[in-house]
Amino acid sequence: MRILTRLLISPWLLCPLLGLLLIGGSLIDVPTLLKLEYPIYDQLLEFRNTPEDNRVVLIDSNHSSNTILATLINKVRQSGGKNIALLTPPGATAQPSQQDSALNKLLEKKSIIVAAASNRQQILLPKNSSAKLLRANADPLPAPQQLLLKLQNPLAQYRLNPPDKWSFLTTGSKSIQSLPMGHLIFSPDSDGKIRSQILLLPGEKRLLPSLPLQLAIQTRGGDLQTIPAELAGRLQSGSLQIPVIGYYRMLFDVHTGQPPFQILKASDLLKNKLEKNALRDKVILIGPTNSYGDRHQVTGYGDMSTSELAALTTATLLANSAPQRPSWCWLVETSVILFFILLLILLVPRLSPQAGLVTLLLFLSGWVLTAATSLIIFGIWLKIVPAVLLCLGGFVLVRGHLGQRQQNHYKQENYQAQVQRFQEQGLLDLALEKALLIEPKTKPGKMVLYNLGLEFERKRMPHNAISVYQQLLQSGRFRDTKTRLKQLQGDEQVPSLGRDNNATVILKPSGEKPTLGRYQIQRELGQGAMGTVYLGIDPKINRQVAIKTLSYQQIDAKELPQVKKRFFREAEAAGNLSHPNIVTIYDVGEEADLAFFAMEFLAGKDLSYHCSLKKRLPVAQVIKIILQIASALEYAHQQGVVHRDIKPANIILLPEGQTKVTDFGIARITTNSKTETGIILGTPNYMSPEQVAGKKVDGRSDLFSLGIVMYELLSGVKPFQGESITTLMYNISNANYRPLKKNCRKLPPLCYTIVDKLLQKSLTSRFKSATALQRELLALDKKLGGS
Secondary structure (H helix, E strand, O other): OHHHHHHHOOHHHHHHHHHHHHHHHHHOOOHHHHHHHHHHHHHHHOOOOOOOOOOEEEEEOOOOOHHHHHHHHHHHHHOOOOEEEEOOOOOOOOOOOHHHHHHHHHHOOOOEEEEOOOOOOEEEEEOOOOOOOOEEOOOOOOOHHHHHHOOOOOOHHHOOOOOOOOEEEEEOOHHHOOOOEEEOOOOOOOOOOEOEEEOEEEEOOEEEEEHHHHHHHHHHOOOEEOOOOOOOEEEEEOOEEEEEOOOOEEEOOOOOOOOOOEEEEHHHHHOOOOOOOOOOOOEEEEEOOOOOOOOEEEOOOEEEOHHHHHHHHHHHHHHOOOOEOOOOHHHHHHHHHHHHHHHHHHHHHHOOHHHHHHHHHHHHHHHHHHHHHHHHHHOEOOOOHHHHHHHHHHHHHHHHHHHHHHHHHHHHHHHHHHHHHHHHHOOHHHHHHHHOOOOOOOHHHHHHHHHHHHHHHHOOOHHHHHHHHHHHHHHOOOOOHHHHHHHHHHOOOOOOOOOOOOOOOOOOOOOOOOEEOOEEEEEEEEEOOOOEEEEEEEOOOOEEEEEEEEEHHHOOOOOHHHHHHHHHHHHHHHHOOOOOOEOOEEEEEEOOOEEEEEEEOOOOEEHHHHOOOOOOOOHHHHHHHHHHHHHHHHHHHHOOOOOOOOOHHHEEEOOOOOEEEOOOOHHHHHOOOEOOOOOEOOOHHHOOHHHHOOOOOOHHHHHHHHHHHHHHHHHOOOOOOOOOHHHHHHHHHOOOOOOHHHHOOOOOHHHHHHHHHHOOOOHHHOOOOHHHHHHHHHHHHHHOOOO
């Protein structure tokens, strides 16, 4: 499934599909493609330099009177004009006058052609119209296979721009009963501009020639020979060769400057202002040029009336200068697109992005120049836009895919480097997370996975090793991976880390020292609330560290995920603390059934040693110790960290007198954790009333606990005691403690005040912050002669 998905989004498939879509769209003349093509075609057409035929004259006449029309036609005859086209049919009168009879006699001459209709859905024809004027349909279109064999467009019949079917109605007008007739229908292209005329209009199984076509045939002579409507090719009539582009559409020629016909005013002709024989051998069109609403947008010329369009079409026909699309054009354009498809999938991927783009642009420029030359010099229109769109879209697809593949390659290298780095740092969980993202396709990637699997085996973490080996085998066999995986999966008992009920890690008699993460265990230092504390060595910098562990065996299985989450969150918060009186946490990690963090190893004793009557410290030193603890708490509280377990055992006194607070956040980790007997871990002697009540705590809870520590250091006894935990908790929450003054009568009064304020049951009665406590302690220290 993954292979199929990659194939479907691969540019090696998408580029040919895009090319085929563009070929199909070009063959059936999709309007969207034509809208993009037309501006290029219009611009290039203006550079053509074709000979003009000056025989076409348009006489601008708005006269609808048959009398004036007869006079006008007679004037044209007298000036030498022979072939005449009336662009507006003469009107029929109920009682023809003498002038109407004269008009009828003039119209009887076959050299006069009359327009049948202009932009109307019903075309009026005389009742006795000759069959020669309405030509039968051409032969039917061959099948696509036969068209392909003849190198014709196989999709010709599926073009999207067929002309509308028209209705031919008859009229009894005597004036036009026997005249050749033609239509003046001009249909705009998809962009609203007119570039062509349909020379043969379909309707009622007949084809009605356009008026310019009738006029050209009459001028040049011969019978019209047609081809299937859907095909591109030529209509022939004697020496007249008319290129059409499908549905008998002929493209206009565009001449720079003035249109290729002359416009004369009918009034000049009627007033004899023209020279004699001025219209000799001219092709005359008579019609209005400024009728209301009769304007069309014509490419190259702007606004034109229907009469001017008829003159333009006639001039193009007589000059034989119409742009053309021979039947082989589609084959050339298709071959070019296929060439660019091969270029995109075979050459461009092998080049750099810049070189590929330059190469593609060079070939594309060659095609554009060829197509432009073809139209400008030879009048052959070759479409440019499909090739341009293919090059742009294909280049984006190919380079996007290659860029993504290159990015994936860099990503894989980054994953491999991260796995190696995490493995060196002992962060095997992170190494495993990144290892499962490695695609084992290359030898370096396989080696990284293989070495990580071996490391998990050495760390006695078979489940992780199995995951890595399974990832490695996705691409096939590699070394002895399959054997190792089978052995690991076949073991009935997963090897343990060597645990027992009293110690977290058992040191082997052989002297081989176990490791936690990257740290080599040297010896056990003691037992803590979470688990065992070890002395370890960081082999990279040969630094001694204290390693505190959280044994998962002491935690209920249901609570384990939450405890883990809390452990790493609190360890992270504590690890961000940097203060002279707070133990520095270097690292945090996890093994198969324990979590641990490595912290600063301190060569001192905790304050529990000095909490007895015989080993009490001097009052001045006690105040200095409490002052340092308050400074540490002030910093931690400002960072949003509450200790929750301030007690003598968590305060280390170094030989030089410096005090260090340890185990930030540990109490929160172990609060809900229970031993097998159900006793809450830790001793509640130093809890605050809000902790006993299970309420949310803040920094003032630490200050209450610090007050108990200060009381005990000064007096050698705890302020709250009880025969059971229940009694002890009740006393902390409700009972009054023995005043410090009764146990130690020679202390400064301020000392009693500070302790009493620290041990207030009510939060609002205590110091508001460790900062306020420090101010009082500094004043007390100054009275005791401190510096």
